[in-house]
Amino acid sequence: MTIRSGILAAGSMLVDHVQRISHWPEQGWLAEIHHSEKCSGGAALNVLFTLARMQIDLPLAGVGMIGEDSDGDFIVQLLDQHQVDRRLVQRTRSVNTAMTQVMTTPDGQRTFFHARGANAQLDLPHFAAIHTSHRIFHLGYLLLLDCLDLPDEHWGTRGAHLLAQMQQRGYLTSLDLVSRVGEYQALVVPALRWLDYLVINELEAQSLTGVRLRSATGIAPPDAFAAAATWLVQQGVRRRVVIHAPEGAWGQEVNGEGRWQPAWQLTPEEIVGSVGAGDAFCAGVLYASHQGWPMTETLKLAHTCACFNLHAANALDGTRPLAEMQRWMDQAICVTCTAEAGRITSAEKT
Template sequence: MIITVTLNAAIDRTLAVPSFTLGRRHRAVEQTTMAGGKGVNVARALKLLGQPVIATGFAGGATGTRIIEHLTEQSILNDFVRIREESRTSTAVVDPTTGVQTEINERGPRVTEQELALFVDKLLYLAKGAELCVFAGSLPRGVADDFYARMIGELRTLGVECVLDSEGEPLRQGVRARPDLVTPNEPEAEELVGHEFVDPVDRLRALGEIAELGARQAVLTLPDGCIALLEGPGGERELWRATLEPLEPVSAVGSGDAFLAGYIAALYQGRPTPERLAFAVACGAESTQHFGAGTLDPRAVERLVPTVAVERITAAEPLAGIVGGA
């Protein structure tokens, strides 16, 4: 079983608005509303990929009820802690004429110490039957920045693999707890390591820096695929690159969540590294053809997989010290 944790779950509303301009009145030509938050999106994609998954987190008020109802309607197993304050609503505006998207995410509810304690008890109970747990997204108010780090420590002692997909201080502190995998995009990775990336070598070096901070493995997602520092069969570190010509997007909202779901699905199935990366990139790309985060067509994903170029990166001089022993 795979657990996805979404502490700041939401109702996500995505609108297609041609020629979107600030300060103007517009009419949407298409819209969709569904349960959201990064972990929820990952759970949706995993379900579509046929993997055993349960979504958990916080759900509050009428919005929280809608989140649970949406997941139940999609046959996604879920077990959320109900809280007093209202869960958030997030809105994404996609301009189909340019492909530009604008996201507005509400701050979300404040969680009490008692509600947080209930969630910890629930997560530790669910972890007894799980092999892998994904901690994804932002933290609601009232939850300390080190929460992911503490939970990663708890679950690793239970033998549960931990994946972290967050940003800012929760990501920084979470990495120190030695998660099995972190999957930042480029801006998140730059913030984590404390400097901007000027060229491709900077990105590769950043993977080594993330490993030095504590992550066992790291995947940096990019518009055309990803680069990754992963453990080889003998525990040695290997650098990989996977690329795919970007598709003309309908909406890129949640494509990173679909990428992560694809990687986890392939990992859960025991696929070798090149197949995991190709499948992940194909999932992320295919999801851009749909309206709604975490939505994809598994058959279309399989058709894309052979078109993903995956290569092992050898340790040239600028990369000395990144690859090799863990």
């Protein structure tokens, strides 16, 4: 019997062109670009590269579609640099690599302008021959993968079909979504019964479950997060549901207890950007789940990964080796301890 180890991440692969701007302008007006850089982006790459930079010594591999262009070359270079297996990353000449223009304001808030590119072509046939020995298969972002979001008469969606196939091949399956306006239950709910892990933010959970988790007056109490997580478990998620927000995260063990873990505090000066912070949080959940950590320690690590992500304008440069982040985590202060200190949270806008 093969001992499974490592994480296989599939889905969105793109290049973020990050622009740090002076302010968000009114329509028709000008804002200055103070700094420009490019970085890999998308759920698959962000999770894989975060894990690689944590130096966790687990096998990592990616599945995706990129173009035969300079952005595609950039992604290949980074995959090799981070020692991520790219044999399942395919290239096409028919469409460019997906890309996003990310506008980041001085307070760390960001706005995205996205071209789906080659990601839109990723489909079931690309996974037909995949039988690796990785333990976890992670897919993201559903709602941005055109072919996998298509309806399927038997499975509900092609994405649900994929997750069912991967679970039946022995993988523990994981899913992340993208935050989008509108109702998208029909695209997501069919996949839930084929998941072992679901990691989403409070706005995505609110849209899926109908449980109000955030309003104009702020975040809902943990009991509301518990209700949303319970609904998601009832749809079929098999092991863990994690719902994260700027103020903290709710983790629910299926057939076990739920837990609210406040986020860590950062001063405004410590925050450079928040591109990929949600993916960094997800990477922490996946690593801790892979290692069998309890929920409390899982959420603490996930908050720590998000926190370090905020130290850089792009999705990667803030991440540090796991041992260094754990030392920082041991002395970190949670949001409830300094609520009156004028600080903001580690998971801001994840």
